Amino acid sequence: MKTQLNFQPGCECLIRSLGSNKKMAQRLADMGVLPGSKMRIIRLAPFGETLEVSIDDGQYLALREDEINALDCDMMAMPLASPSVKLNQTYRIRSLADGKIFRQRMERYGIAPGITVRIHELSMHALSIELLPLRHTVKLGFGEAQKIIVEVTHGRKA
Amino acid sequence: MAGKHKEIVVALSAIPNTGKTTLFNRLTGSRQSTGNWPGVSIEKKCGRLTLGEYEVQLIDLPGAYALTPLNEEERIVHGFFLETPPDVVLNIVDARNLYRGLGLTLQMAMSGLPMVVVVNMMDEARRQNIELDIPLLAAHLGVPTVPISARTGEGIPALLNAMYQIIKKPERTRPPHISFPPLLEEAVKDLARKIGRNPNSPGLEPAFLATLLLEQDKASSAIKHPTLNKAVQKWQRRVQRSMDEDIAVTCAQCRFNAARGLMLEATHQQPIPPDARSEWIDRILLNRWLGLPLFFLSMLGLFQAVYGLGTPLQEMLAHSFDSGEQWLHQQPGVVALPSWLQSFLFDGLWQGMAVVTSFFPIIALFFIFMSIIEDSGYMARAAFLMDRLMHRIGLDGKAFINLLLGYGCNIPAVMGTRILSGRYNRLVTMLLIPFTLCSARLQVFVFLTAILFPPAIAPWIVFALYLGSLLAVFVMGLLLKVLHIAGNPEPFIMEIPPYRFPTLSGVALRTWYELKDFLYRAATLIIVGVIMVWLLTHFPATAAPASAESWAGQLGKFVAPVFDPLGIHWQETVALLFGLIAKEIVIGALAVIYGGPDLANQLAEQITPLQGISFMVFTLLYTPCIATLAAIYAESRSWLITALSLVLGLVSAWIASLLLYQTGLALGFH
Numbered sequence: 032m033k034t035q036l037n038f039q040p041g042c043e044c045l046i047r048s049l050g051s052n053k054k055m056a057q058r059l060a061d062m063g064v065l066p067g068s069k070m071r072i073i074r075l076a077p078f079g080e081t082l083e084v085s086i087d088d089g090q091y092l093a094l095r096e097d098e099i100n101a102l103d104c105d106m107m108a109m110p111l112a113s114p115s116v117k118l119n120q121t122y123r124i125r126s127l128a129d130g131k132i133f134r135q136r137m138e139r140y141g142i143a144p145g146i147t148v149r150i151h152e153l154s155m156h157a158l159s160i161e162l163l164p165l166r167h168t169v170k171l172g173f174g175e176a177q178k179i180i181v182e183v184t185h186g187r188k189a
Numbered sequence: 190m191a192g193k194h195k196e197i198v199v200a201l202s203a204i205p206n207t208g209k210t211t212l213f214n215r216l217t218g219s220r221q222s223t224g225n226w227p228g229v230s231i232e233k234k235c236g237r238l239t240l241g242e243y244e245v246q247l248i249d250l251p252g253a254y255a256l257t258p259l260n261e262e263e264r265i266v267h268g269f270f271l272e273t274p275p276d277v278v279l280n281i282v283d284a285r286n287l288y289r290g291l292g293l294t295l296q297m298a299m300s301g302l303p304m305v306v307v308v309n310m311m312d313e314a315r316r317q318n319i320e321l322d323i324p325l326l327a328a329h330l331g332v333p334t335v336p337i338s339a340r341t342g343e344g345i346p347a348l349l350n351a352m353y354q355i356i357k358k359p360e361r362t363r364p365p366h367i368s369f370p371p372l373l374e375e376a377v378k379d380l381a382r383k384i385g386r387n388p389n390s391p392g393l394e395p396a397f398l399a400t401l402l403l404e405q406d407k408a409s410s411a412i413k414h415p416t417l418n419k420a421v422q423k424w425q426r427r428v429q430r431s432m433d434e435d436i437a438v439t440c441a442q443c444r445f446n447a448a449r450g451l452m453l454e455a456t457h458q459q460p461i462p463p464d465a466r467s468e469w470i471d472r473i474l475l476n477r478w479l480g481l482p483l484f485f486l487s488m489l490g491l492f493q494a495v496y497g498l499g500t501p502l503q504e505m506l507a508h509s510f511d512s513g514e515q516w517l518h519q520q521p522g523v524v525a526l527p528s529w530l531q532s533f534l535f536d537g538l539w540q541g542m543a544v545v546t547s548f549f550p551i552i553a554l555f556f557i558f559m560s561i562i563e564d565s566g567y568m569a570r571a572a573f574l575m576d577r578l579m580h581r582i583g584l585d586g587k588a589f590i591n592l593l594l595g596y597g598c599n600i601p602a603v604m605g606t607r608i609l610s611g612r613y614n615r616l617v618t619m620l621l622i623p624f625t626l627c628s629a630r631l632q633v634f635v636f637l638t639a640i641l642f643p644p645a646i647a648p649w650i651v652f653a654l655y656l657g658s659l660l661a662v663f664v665m666g667l668l669l670k671v672l673h674i675a676g677n678p679e680p681f682i683m684e685i686p687p688y689r690f691p692t693l694s695g696v697a698l699r700t701w702y703e704l705k706d707f708l709y710r711a712a713t714l715i716i717v718g719v720i721m722v723w724l725l726t727h728f729p730a731t732a733a734p735a736s737a738e739s740w741a742g743q744l745g746k747f748v749a750p751v752f753d754p755l756g757i758h759w760q761e762t763v764a765l766l767f768g769l770i771a772k773e774i775v776i777g778a779l780a781v782i783y784g785g786p787d788l789a790n791q792l793a794e795q796i797t798p799l800q801g802i803s804f805m806v807f808t809l810l811y812t813p814c815i816a817t818l819a820a821i822y823a824e825s826r827s828w829l830i831t832a833l834s835l836v837l838g839l840v841s842a843w844i845a846s847l848l849l850y851q852t853g854l855a856l857g858f859h
Contacts, residue, residue, distance in 0.1 A: 048434065055682070057259055060438040062204075062289070076475075080576070081586070092683065093573045093682075
């Protein structure tokens with residue numbers, strides 16, 4: 032079973048297969064988008080549904096959600112606020128969004144690229160994460176979590 | 190050397206957004222001609238250039254990502270290569286993203302045709318600090334490779350020289366080695382052997398043809414050989430069983446693996462730095478909150494510019510046509526002519542020419558701004574912003590701009606559908622444009638509402654008509670989507686190219702050719718249409734023009750029972766017939782038909798407000814002017830689509846007016 036992934040700006044995934052829609056698979060293949068390509072979601076159109084993505088950081092495409100969902104992808108990185116982020120899972124912080132003030136505040140919490148965190152608590156509007164090297168928890172709002180891009184780590188720590 | 194040479198055919202082929210048109214313009218300048226590829230609505234551009242003793246015909250092939258056809262454009266390229274292989278292939282790749290373009294380059298190199306590879310946008314690549322090893326690329330590809338910038342003209346002499354050398358000493362391209370999975374490799378070899386035994390596509394490598402055959406779903410039309418088709422199907426089944434992905438996807442993957450290797454070797458620094466300028470601009474222009482307001486602001490600016498500049502120019506042209514008519518009327522030679530001939534010359538022919546000419550300023554301005562939007566790369570962004578809205582009616586974002594511009598004038602909007610991707614988008618957009626409330630219709634509405642309604646209400650009626658037009662576009666879009674009239678929409682995958690400065694010559698050439706095209710393709714039809722209306726309204730010769738006794742009047746009375754339930758009198762039906770020439774004429778026609786000195790009072794007496802609304806709704810929806818129909822025919826190359834547009838307009842106008850009028854009556858309005 033393929034699970035529906037939630038693609039939102041900041042997500043990055045690895046294309047495993049171009050999916051079962053033959054016409055679309057061939058079109059993507061002809062454009063050089065192939066299994067093994069890395070796809071990064073850049074932005075969502077103001078009215079929604081249409082996404083701008085970059086393929087291997089060199090090619091920019093607009094695709095609709097339906098078409099992206101038809102692809103078979105492994106999610107590699109996502110904003111901390113993404114629904115794909117699961118409780119008790121550990122993630123490594125990859126990058127923080129632009130904004131000097133935001134970065135400074137996060138730094139004070141000890142949140143910086145490279146740090147491994149575990150999701151401690153997940154609720155509707157906030158989540159608390161445990162910073163693994165320091166063993167202390169930080170509470171974040173969803174707005175903040177949206178600006179923190181994390182990647183999946185493979186070891187799972189209880 | 191012998192002095193006479195046969196004309197050399199060079200095909201210009203590239204994936205979209207590599208500056209193909211800029212190079213084509215650079216190489217051929219004004220020696221271009223446009224036409225259509227047989228049977229389809231896609232433009233075929235040919236140009237000429239002289240290289241030493243050779244006359245070269247340069248064919249601009251539509252942008253295609255691969256030779257395996259998926260859409261109309263690619264089918265043309267596919268058919269062209271198989272049926273009429275060119276003498277030389279000129280392939281363009283983008284220096285900033287070699288990987289993207291090399292897939293097609295490698296596929297075409299497999300064909301064995303003599304080839305020159307052009308690495309375009311060297312200036313942009315330098316700005317991004319990308320360094321390329323061109324000699325290494327040439328050595329690996331085994332074909333002459335020339336770095337250029339079509340925009341600045343850099344490298345063009347070297348390119349011309351390379352083309353000259355290859356025409357003088359045609360050298361077959363050594364097919365590059367691309368490694369396929371073993372079974373696929375075996376299939377290609379076996380089929381290539383079979384093709385080699387009875388070659389019917391001379392000049393093309395058997396292995397190239399074999400790969401194309403294996404990649405295709407249906408039996409290829411290019412190779413008519415029943416036993417071969419059977420062998421292809423057998424191999425397809427065998428190969429497909431051994432792998433997960435489609436054969437075509439696997440072949441593309443193998444080509445792009447080779448392309449990636451080549452790109453990595455030819456590019457000095459890794460990774461390639463992203464285009465910071467485009468990213469920075471997009472952060473503003475595609476911003477969640479700013480993107481849409483900025484888009485609408487730019488569209489407003491475009492509208493203002495096209496009509497602000499175009500309307501005075503139109504008036505100037507109309508004025509000079511009027512004075513020309515007056516001057517001609519005084520010529521003794523003309524006065525001596527019989528009156529019916531005079532009427533034909535002035536009310537028919539002259540009027541037709543005036544209608545054609547009146548569109549020139551608008552079309553020119555429209556295409557100047559359209560090319561700027563397109564060449565700069567903003568078109569793709571606009572499409573991205575508006576995509577969801579358009580998707581509702583089965584179109585993609587690009588169609589929005591065409592529909593929007595229809596609110597100015599339908600003709601250039603229809604002509605502009607050429608840049609849309611896919612037949613479905615082109616046809617549906619072109620059928621929807623006539624439902625937009627163009628400025629000519631607006632004049633009629635402003636005039637009539639001012640007569641029939643108090644000043645406080647009149648603007649609201651016009652506003653309601655705008656809303657009605659939007660509703661009509663939306664409803665018709667849904668209808669066309671459900672009816673599958675133009676086939677199925679293609680999956681939406683749109684490239685967002687980096688921003689680029691449009692060139693003056695590119696914009697000017699495009700505008701010039703669009704005007705020429707309009708003149709060649711639409712003008713005759715418009716003049717014929719105007720003359721037909723003239724015939725209807727001026728014959729039989731004994732009747733006063735457009736009177737009850739004229740053919741038009743008789744026709745109006747004949748169809749009166751159809752228009753009666755709409756509250757439209759026969760006089761107005763005749764005016765609607767006149768409106769086919771151009772919607773503005775409706776008012777003048779009413780004046781002629783009612784034939785009194787004070788049209789406003791007369792109309793107010795004859796027509797009730799409800800009847801007026803019914804008449805205006807009919808005017809809004811029914812068949813656009815002859816010029817729009819001519820443009821629809823010129824773009825679609827299909828009488829069926831043109832007729833459909835006519836019928837859709839008439840039927841929807843009738844139904845809408847009927848519903849409105851009868852509901853109004855039932856509610857006690859009159």
